[in-house]
Amino acid sequence: MQTSTGKREWRLCRDGFGDAIIELGKTDRRVVMLGADLSESTRALWFKEKYPERFFSFGIAEQNMLCAAAGMALAGLIPFVSSYGVFLSGRAWDQIRTTICYSNLNVKMAGAHGGISVGPDGATHQALEDCAVMRVVPNMTLVVPCDYHETRKATLAVAKMYGPAYVRYGREKVPVVTNEDTPFELGKAxxxxxxxxxxxxxxxxxxxxxxxxxxxxxxxxxxxxxxxxxxxxxxxxxxxxxxxxxxxxxxxxxxxxxxxxxxxxxxxxxxxxxxxxxxxxxxxxxxxxxxxxxxxxxxxxxxxxxxxxxxxxxxxxxxxxxxx
Amino acid sequence: MSEMSELEKLQRMCRVVREDILRMIAAAGSGHPGGSLSAVEILVGLYFSRLRHRPAEPDWAERDRFILSKGHIAPALYAVMAHAGYFPREELLTLRKLGSRLQGHPAKGRPPGIEVSTGSLGQGLSIGVGLAVAAKLCGYPWRTYVLMGDGEIQEGQIWEAAMSAGHYRLDNLCGIVDRNYMQIDGSTEDVMMLDPCADKWRAFNWHVIEIDGHDIAQVVAAYDEAASVKNKPTVIVARTIKGKGVPFMENKAAWHGKAPNAQELELALSQLY
The missing domain is CATH 3.40.50.920 (Rossmann fold)
Incomplete structure (x- = not known):
């Protein structure tokens, strides 16, 4: 597990999310993807390219997107919603709390651009409160994976469980400190x-x-x-x-x-x-x-x-x- | 002849539902009589005539979906559901009490038949959009109905939802606006002007039906027209009277969220028309 600092590979967590949703789309027809105009950046576009009929654009309107995802979950689908963490967890907090979590609906949220390492975009786009506001809502599962592999595994894992889940990761490449075979179990450190x-x-x-x-x-x-x-x-x-x-x-x-x-x-x-x-x-x-x-x-x-x-x-x- | 008797039955049901609403809210000591009373024909016309549902089998897969976006009129929904057979009528008097399934605002599955929790205004139409998109994707035959308050459509999210429903041409989605022109702080037009209300929906690519929301024949006909419209969502803008049926409550913003006391309940029941 211990890797010497100099030899680490650096990869995007976002790519781990993107690869996972492509896998999920292939194996489970209930998986659908919703995007709010950031689909290339969040890798939702990768899903859209493979399964265009199961990708839904909602424009720059996160509150509607989250509640529409709730409706899709009520109909038995497994909606994945992706956006930047500030907009997902902040703009749509009441929608996540009251519509998704209070009703315990099977909506999966991917909050990209978490943390200060978002960089030059500045404070508006650096999600630094997202974990706090997602953590306090009952029924929520909240995962903060550490690298590409763990983001992929976390995305696959939240798709398998029932209930609201939020996966949070950053914008930049980060050191790969796990590998394909590293165990990953939700709720187990x-x-x-x-x-x-x-x-x-x-x-x-x-x-x-x-x-x-x-x-x-x-x-x-x-x-x-x-x-x-x-x-x-x-x-x-x-x-x-x-x-x-x-x-x-x-x-x-x-x-x-x-x-x-x-x-x-x-x-x-x-x-x-x-x-x-x-x-x-x-x-x-x-x-x-x-x-x-x-x-x-x-x-x-x-x-x-x-x-x-x-x-x-x-x-x-x-x-x-x-x-x- | 049989059509007449059907309408008469629905009208009689509206009266009984209004009585139940008043008794429930009085027993609870809090709640929202004004908007509950204005939406009675809208709900009765749906649950007792056009909604495809099985009260004894609340999660029947092919049921039409109903979302009460204006969740504060839960008493009206509970009364209608009890009469439809979802749960015993006696349970209505447990409204808002500790341990009751009848929460102050609707909670998913309590009792079964409540599709989703609502109460924070402005979110129900988006849920309806998601249901309607999913039904189209999967080829499900059922329709989705969403009841909104008119004050509620001041929420920006309603227009995000309206835009997306028009965009996806959701002809399996029917919105209803309970246009009673009143909200807590007073007239909707004073608090935040909504007119021209119908034009707003048309501009978002919706088919609009404007009706007298207390004329049960118009209500039922509007649901039929909505079901026949293709390639567009439909909104029924139902002109109603807040507090309808109880003269001293009608058009009084003060009765938006206040329970009648024992004397007021007696007076209300005696005057109910």
């Missing part, structure tokens, strides 16, 4: 690296950064466990509790606001079950701005180096627990 001194719990792009951080610390004789918490809801509470008990310190890392995201979800479990010191890496209650993905991730502190710094703050020289 993936331990990507064993370690007993501290645990990093990450999702999305930040999984690769957590792995890099663990490598850096390994050079200092510190063994960090790295947990890929791809499913944010339902959360794998057992994996979190085990990490708290066995390593005594947790650093979370996500490309999302610190409020309401992965770190908050982990903290909710930790403080109620086995309190241990924690640090959280993510967006510090701020909107983004234009810049390259690298510049923005560095400026706002979502890097392997920041995870290392946070880890060090939890570990003193002797590896004992720091005071909170």
């Amino acid at each position: 993936l331990v990507m690296r064993q370690g007993g001194d501290i645990t990093f719990i990450a999702n999305g792009y930040m999984v690769s950064q957590a792995l890099d951080a663990a490598e850096i610390l390994a050079g200092e004789g510190i063994e960090a466990r790295v947990i890929n918490m791809h499913t944010l809801k339902p959360l794998d509470r057992e994996a979190i509790i085990r990490a708290a008990k066995e390593t005594g310190r947790i650093v979370t890392a996500e490309e999302h606001q610190l409020a309401g995201g992965l770190g908050a979800a982990v903290a909710e479990v930790v403080v109620q079950t086995y309190p241990v010191p924690m640090r959280m890496i993510g967006m510090p209650d701020s909107f983004g701005e234009s810049g390259t993905p690298e510049e923005l991730l560095t400026k706002y502190g979502m890097t392997a180096e920041k995870i290392v710094t946070a880890a060090r703050s939890l570990l003193n020289k002797n590896g004992e627990t720091a005071t909170v």
Whole structure:
């Protein structure tokens, strides 16, 4: 599982979504695709090219698209809705809450362009609150895959389960840290690296950064466990509790606001079950701005180096627990 | 002759449904009498005449679909469904009470026959669009009906849905606007002007039928006309009176969302026409 940083392949999560929906379209005639004028970018176009009769354009009108997907689900179809995360989770939140989730309808949502790494488009297009607002709605399943393979597997997995599901991923190529054969089970965290001194719990792009951080610390004789918490809801509470008990310190890392995201979800479990010191890496209650993905991730502190710094703050020289 | 008696039966049903609406809302102590009373003929004409459904088999695959987009008039829908045989009439008095299936706004499957949860205005027509698109894709024969309030069509999403229904030529979709000209804050034309209402729908490529929404013969005829229109969705703009049937409630915005007390209920039932 551990890959040396320099040799990693970089691929688009969006392509994992695109490849998955083509597979789904082939094997299940109930699968339909809805697009809101971003079909090339979200890869919905790949589905349209193969199965034009099962692709439906809804124009720049996300609220209608989400409720139309609800209607299609009521008729027994499995609608996939794709757009940018800000528009899907923000513009259509009430539609997702009241029409889709309250009625527990089988609508699958693909929120592209999650995170600050959207880059030059700036704050309007950088979805940094999407996980928080999707996580709090009952009946929702929320997945934040870490790379191409995991996005493909997550898309296939949400198609198989019944109920509303949201898959969130970014715009840019990200390091491939899993492979075709890496296990993926909704709601079951993936331990990507064993370690007993501290645990990093990450999702999305930040999984690769957590792995890099663990490598850096390994050079200092510190063994960090790295947990890929791809499913944010339902959360794998057992994996979190085990990490708290066995390593005594947790650093979370996500490309999302610190409020309401992965770190908050982990903290909710930790403080109620086995309190241990924690640090959280993510967006510090701020909107983004234009810049390259690298510049923005560095400026706002979502890097392997920041995870290392946070880890060090939890570990003193002797590896004992720091005071909170 | 038999047609006359059929209409008379529907008219009698409207009266009984109005009584039930008033009793339910009074028993609940809250609810929306005004818009419930204005939509009675629209609902009775559908459920007791033109809707293809099997109350004893609520998930019959070939049933027509009905979506109550103006979810706050749930009491009218529940009363009509109870009389149609979906559930016992006695249950109506459990409206809005803890543990009741009859939620303040309709909740999917509670009781069976409620197709989807509604209550946040502006979303039902889009659900209808999805159902109608799916029916066309899969070759299903059933039709989809969506009842909207007139105040509700101030929601922008209604026009997103209207645009998409016209775009996909959904002739298996029928919208109904309960055009009672009243909403919570007063006249629709004062709160946010809706006229020319019919022209708006025509501009979105809909076939429009304008009727007196309290004339049951016109209501039923409109459903038939809608079913005969090809290549376009149809909207029935039904001119109605908010609070219809209870003189002291008619055209009074104050009765949009207020329950009658015991004396008011007695008065309302005695005056009901």
